[in-house]
Amino acid sequence: MASKNLLCGTCDRRSRTTEAVKYCTDCQEGLCSECLDFHGSMKSSTSHHVIDIHAVDGIGFNISKFCKVHPDMVLEYFCSDHDALCCRSCMVSDHRSCDKILPIEVAAKDVxxxxxxxxxxxxxxxxxxxxxxxxxxxxxxxxxxxxxxxxxxxxxxxxxxxxxxxxxxxxxxxxxxxxxxxxxxxxxxxxxxxxxxxxxxxxxxxxxxxxxxxxxxxxxxxxxxxxxxxxxxxxxxxxxxxxxxxxxxxxxxxxxxxxxxxxxxxxxxxxxxxxxxxxxxxxxxxxxxxxxxxxKLPTKFQLDTKFKVPGANVIGISVTKDNRLFLCDRTGSKLFVMSDKGKQLAAIRMDGRQWGIAMDEDKHTAWVTLPDTPCVQTVDIVKMEKGRLIKVPGVCYGIALIDDEIAVGGYGKIYIISKTGDLKKTCN
Missing domain, CATH: 1.20.1260 (Ferritin)
Structure with missing residues (x-):
């Protein structure tokens, strides 16, 4: 491709031999100095991307502009709902109900x-x-x-x-x-x-x-x-x-x-x-x-429901896919389970006051930190029952699940432990 594009494509079509100094990646051909001026002055090509001729030496810009489904149509849009490039015919046939269709130039910004x-x-x-x-x-x-x-x-x-x-x-x-x-x-x-x-x-x-x-x-x-x-x-x-x-x-x-x-x-x-x-x-x-x-982030937030949890001082919260709220009580030993409308579904008596909670819905388990013990205690979120205790080397507050390991935060330290209680690492 390099030897072919060393000559000006426009001049070549006019039976002239002129060395190219630039390359238009949209037209996919070389341009001499004279043709480059005409190319830049034409309305249809003012937005074309022109680079130095040596930048394409040996490597081509083999990017098809045409739709695979409608070969005679140019790809002009990107549908983020389907994660696909599309032409005008595609929009009519396959993306009529899609909400997020953008021009390629807009979708490609800051790519x-x-x-x-x-x-x-x-x-x-x-x-x-x-x-x-x-x-x-x-x-x-x-x-x-x-x-x-x-x-x-x-x-x-x-x-x-x-x-x-x-x-x-x-x-x-x-x-x-x-x-x-x-x-x-x-x-x-x-x-x-x-x-x-x-x-x-x-x-x-x-x-x-x-x-x-x-x-x-x-x-x-x-x-x-x-x-x-x-x-x-x-x-x-x-x-x-x-x-x-x-x-x-x-x-x-x-x-x-x-x-x-x-x-x-x-x-x-x-x-x-x-x-x-x-x-x-x-x-x-x-x-x-x-x-x-x-x-995709919401741009406007509005209060939906407000309710109190009697007898609780809520410090940690986790929400399941079916909109159940698991609320940690920092002053008592009960883990409160509420509906999203404020109805109490259960009060699970834990082995101490709680602080943080992390949810693993695929295994129907919640992991709750008990800073006074200090331990992490499991909760069966289906049966609404507390489970086993896992000893933590130091005081524990925040908690997060990372694959098959648990990260627990304490005073200036983060403990990485397995779900069986083995200490993997301590981060200061």
Missing amino acids: KISTIYEEIVTDVRMLNAAVNGLEDKKEKSVYTIDDSKVAVQQEVQYFQKRLQTRIQEIAVALMCEIDKVHTELSDKAKSDMNKICDRKNEIRNISEQFESVSKHGSESQIFMLINSMKEELNCHVNEFQEFLSSQKAASLLYKESDLLSVMKSFGSVEIKETPFDIKYKPFKAQKAQFLQQQR
Whole structure:
């Protein structure tokens, strides 16, 4: 593409040969100095994104402007409800009832500080690292196969000397079997290496294109590239995961036979396979970028219901999906459960006054801090019953759940404990 775009596209169509000095990423062609002036003065191209001709050397802006469903229509909008680019025909057929359809120029604003942009950058980098890591380990595996072949052959030769001439023919047969297995393993390893190289090149092309567009493209082009390459990245991730799970480090082992008197073979050749220790976590594409998430926040708040909880001094609160309120009492031992309209549903007697509460609805459990004990106590939010106590090294107030661990705050310290009570870490 670089050599093709070194010439001005406009002049070329007029049978003139002029060297291009700029490149229009919207027109996808080079422009000489004279044509650049005309290009900038035309109303239809005043908003086009023009960059230096050397910025596209070897890398193209292959961002399709046209709709896949309606090939003759240009992509002009982004539907945040469906997380998809769309044209005018798409809007009529598929997005008529959608509330959040924005022009691409508006939706793409500040795309470089969006969550999805950061995740795409991270995902491409991680995928590159994983492919490179797999390539290195597979290359070492090839040498391991060769080394193990030599080691096994030496063992066979040593065993052969002990058995002398009566088993010479069997030794030759086993050596042939070793060569056969080695050839099969080597061929498979080399075939896998070729696949890895192909995949590495594909990922590098995606990475280079993404880096080039990120550096030199307009926000709209970056936004369109991100959305158009999500499906392609998903395919690469799924294919790479499947391919990665099938990869193992192979070597040859020799299993010696002890039937010297009635020997029919030297033994057998076994393949030892060890999965590669490559950590790779597939990317999780966000359905909406940072700015769109901001727009989902309510802009107006209004008091709905106000009620008192008799006999309680509420200090901590947690709400379930069915709108039940779990209220911690700092002066007594009762954990109050209320409806969102103020009706008391239960009063669970805990093993002390409470302070903070964290909810794990998937496991029907709430975790409550008891600063006087000091402990964390579980609550069954279905049966409305208290559960076991977990001892905390120091006084505890605030609480949060992080995966399978609990973070509890005290005086100048945060304790990270497991759900079984094991202290994992203390943060000062």
